[in-house]
Amino acid sequence: MTTSYLEQTTFAFLDIETTGGNSSHDRITEIGIRFWRAGEVVDEWQTLLNPGMRISPFIEQLTGISNAMVAEAPPFEAIADTLEEKLRDTVFVAHNARFDYGFIKSEYRRLGRLFSARVLCTVKLSRRLYPEFRRHNMDTLIERHGLAQVQRHRAMGDVSAMMEFFTHARAEKGDDQMEAAIGTLLQRPSIPSHLPPDTLSDLPRGPGVYRFYGENDVLLYVGKSTNISQRVASHFSGDHNTSKGVRISESLRRIDYTETAGELGALLLELRQIKTLNPLFNRRSRAAKNLVSIELTPNESGYLQARLVREIEPHRLASYFGLFRSKRDAERALTGIAAKNELCNQLLGLEPERDGPCFQRALGRCKGACEGIEDVTRYNLRVQIAFHQLRLQTWPWKGPVAIVEHRSDGAQPDILVIYNWIHVTTVHDEQELYDLSLSGQSVTFDLDSYKLLVKALMGSGPKNHSLIELPAVGTPDVLMTTTRG
DSSP, rough: OOOOOOHOOEEEEEEEEESSOOOOOOOEEEEEEEEEEEEEEEEEEEOOOOOSSOOOOOHHHOOOHHHHTTTTTTTHHHHHHHHHHHHTTTTETTTTTHHHHHHHHHHHHTTOOOOEEEEEHHHHHHHHHOTTTTTOOOOOOOOOHTOOOOTTTSSHHHHHHHHHHHHHHHHOOOOOHHHHHHHHOOOOOOTTSSOOGGGGGGSOSSSSSEEOGGGGGGGEEEESSSHHHHHHHHHHTTTSSSHHHHHHHHHOOOEEEESSOOOOHHHHHHHHHHHHHHOOOOTTTOTTOEHHHEEEEEOOSSOOOEEESSEEGGGGGGGGEEEEEHHHHHHHHHHHHHHHOOOOTTTTTTTTTSOOHHHHTTTOSSSSGGGSOOOHHHHHHHHHHHHHGGBOOOOOOOSEEEEOOOTTOOOEEEEEETTTEEEEEEEESHHHHHTOTTTTOOOOOOHHHHHHHOOOOSSSOOOOOOEEEOTSSOOOGGGSSEEEO
């Protein structure tokens, strides 16, 4: 029999006020709940809470909740049992529910307790019912649907607005469409049995890096996405139905994440964490232990000869050709270039030096540079043409640059400091940027980061970031020392 949510479910419309926006260290100052079932309000509950910390003047002004008002209020632990009992067997409804639900879970976590509920977000409900509109914040809904004005940023005021939107949408769209939307939003994707059932509801829908941990907190996997929640869900929906995916799911015990402002920051953070943390199931982007490149230098007779180098000096990138993860890969590239362009294998280091022609000369595949027969200038020009596509991109700025990626919610941006195609550090405001010193920074030239940053900064596609040149940040010479890949 099909569930009728509108007739058989108790919806707990809940709103909280807090000391700030970070549930890991900010605390709840007020909770308001109105319980709705089958078209009727059946109960309501409201309380101020003592957060155990000072409320800033900005938050006092925003919410109207002062330090004096909460001084005699109960702490969260005093109402934890009551709240849990009231929310049992209800659907937890909130506007931007990840915020409210995340704070409630964090408060219980501080008490060493787990909290879990079915969650319905009215932002998502509005998006599903009214997809023609772009904005779905509460002030927009009040104006768009002609809802009654309420005391915004107080718990019961926001609960009243949320409930009025809910009943207005039901009347406008009808029970069938409302039931379908609620049913879709309440469906839980399949997740591994060792994870809490509400794991995905805790994950953000913006860009960042996520990490999978197994037993004894062993790091299993690091990934990135422009939508962390959606990407993690895909791991359990069959998108990763491989032997590796199955092993990860069976081993998985915990997920955490780091949000970033944009995709580039997520890509760079993913690379750094894979290379420094060595997760068990990441192979492709692990750090190359012996990064190899090719350098062309003239021999005593003036002919350009190739030698393999294992140390990359970032300020001399134009001197190098190609980046390879092993000596074998570099030699394979040289063999292909020699064969395609009839270059001398001795000069390319593919045959040991000896008197007389190289072996390829005897087969007619070398034009005689090894014997001094081919003109030096002509041979060197052919070498330069053959290797042109492998030449590394020179750093085009005088000093470091800052790539600014802005967050969609208007919060502090990520400012990625880049020098010589190396991601040095990330800061979050201009003051921190201009106080930054590069001296003492430990940096390593990396193949994957180089490719990523060349594409991001020099590619012809649209840029979703702004760039600031930083000619006087720190002591850039520190970053120009030879580093091993």
